[in-house]
Amino acid sequence: MKKLSFLNGLNDGIPIALGYLSVAFTFGITAVSMGIPPITAILISLTNVTSAGQVAGIGIIAAHGGLAEMAAAQLIINLRYALMSLSLSQKLNKEYTLFHRITTAFCITDEVFAVASGQSGELPPRYIYGLELLPFLFWSGGTAIGAFLGAVLPEMIKSALGIAIYGMFLAIIIPPAKKSKGVLFTVLFAAALSCCLANFSAISSGISIIICTIIAAALGALLFPREKEAASNE
Amino acid sequence: MSDSAYLFASVAVMALVTYFIRMLPIAAFRKKIKNKFVLDFLYYVPYAVLAAMTVPAVFYSSNGLLSAAAGFIVAVVLSLFERGLLLTAVAACAGVFAVELVQTLIGG
Structure with a gap:
């Protein structure tokens, strides 16, 4: 080797x-x-x-x-x-x-x-x-x-x-979302929740990102657990 | 706190937190995470973060909602066709620019 x-x-x-x-x-x-x-x-x-x-x-x-x-x-x-x-x-x-x-x-x-x-x-x-x-x-x-x-x-x-940086973020999250229902769910849920929270001026952007991430990723992991194979290849 | 002190403190907090997240596991831990839920949660975290950061902020990223929405649509379409990070980002910028140029020309 x-x-x-x-x-x-x-x-x-x-x-x-x-x-x-x-x-x-x-x-x-x-x-x-x-x-x-x-x-x-x-x-x-x-x-x-x-x-x-x-x-x-x-x-x-x-x-x-x-x-x-x-x-x-x-x-x-x-x-x-x-x-x-x-x-x-x-x-x-x-x-x-x-x-x-x-x-x-x-x-x-x-x-x-x-x-x-x-x-x-x-x-x-x-x-x-x-x-x-x-x-x-x-x-x-x-x-x-x-x-x-x-x-x-x-x-x-x-x-x-x-808009460039957001364009890049979209190019990172959308292709995997086409292939994985779990990623698609996580992305759409996080985006929807983020829009809801943006209406509350008491919730700042940093707090909103934290809340959206924890809830969306936890729901993704609960509702769309990955195959054992995929998880061990990380 | 003065502006420069606030800036410095914020950057220091960012840097220290980010560094310790990276450093502690590689320096201290030798065992692998076994918990399936934790592994899946961490797998989904980047997608949740990026989606929450992009929406709705992307719509306020330019001088007007219409041009930003146009750039957003261009970026989503190119991402669906998997045209890569750079081309998607540049095309989104071009979409915003084109709409704002038209708006300027027609005085809107």
């Missing part, structure tokens, strides 16, 4: 990095259009490296939400990383000391997890460092470009670009 090198990791990270560039670019524009300073938007991408959590985060900041609300929203939205991190912990080789675990944990994203868990055999730290490097740089760099361009672009272009 071939040993995975740092360069193997870099190479596998290229497609992820290119995908992140455009998502991060639209995140930067979205953040600035919500009134977040460009430097803050870049700082968020440098320290968080996650799309959904960051978009929810800037929504909460723009609405001057509380820090407890922020912490709860991030916890729920990013909870899936705990499962990925847990799953990856079973695949690490002997070189993977506690130090490497706490450094590489910083950049475990959906795509990094998907590529890493698709490798056969155990993973050395150097491969994960390589895999995470380019996506991290492109995520931060793309945010910077979007944030600074967003500040100088004409109003009509900015207005048009504001």
Whole structure:
């Protein structure tokens, strides 16, 4: 079996990095259009490296939400990383000391997890460092470009670009919803509940996302439990 | 709290919570989750999050409800045909832009 090198990791990270560039670019524009300073938007991408959590985060900041609300929203939205991190912990080789675990944990994203868990055999730290490097740089760099361009672009272009991140979200959730009744149910239920909650001004966007996520995902798991096979291949 | 202190505190909370969610399991746990409901719940979480974040916020993402609705419809159609993240996002933007351009031209 071939040993995975740092360069193997870099190479596998290229497609992820290119995908992140455009998502991060639209995140930067979205953040600035919500009134977040460009430097803050870049700082968020440098320290968080996650799309959904960051978009929810800037929504909460723009609405001057509380820090407890922020912490709860991030916890729920990013909870899936705990499962990925847990799953990856079973695949690490002997070189993977506690130090490497706490450094590489910083950049475990959906795509990094998907590529890493698709490798056969155990993973050395150097491969994960390589895999995470380019996506991290492109995520931060793309945010910077979007944030600074967003500040100088004409109003009509900015207005048009504001929908980009939601377009991407739809492209992520709709194809699996065609194939899985459980995903379809979860998506439609969460969207419907989110619309209902938006009518109550007392419920902020961060709280609404938490409520919708917990109820929709729990109902999905109860009403549409997955086959044992699918669950064990996660 | 001043604006910059609030910004800094918010970003710090975001970063710390997100980091600890990722770090604690990989640093501390060695056992696999066995509970079927928890596994299924976590599987559905990303879809619920993204759907709740997209609707109804997508309809307020541009300068007008009509243009945003047009962009939303374009994005849903391209997603149904699985045209990929980038093309779907760009096409949604183009949909918004086209509607706003027409509205501007006819003075609406």
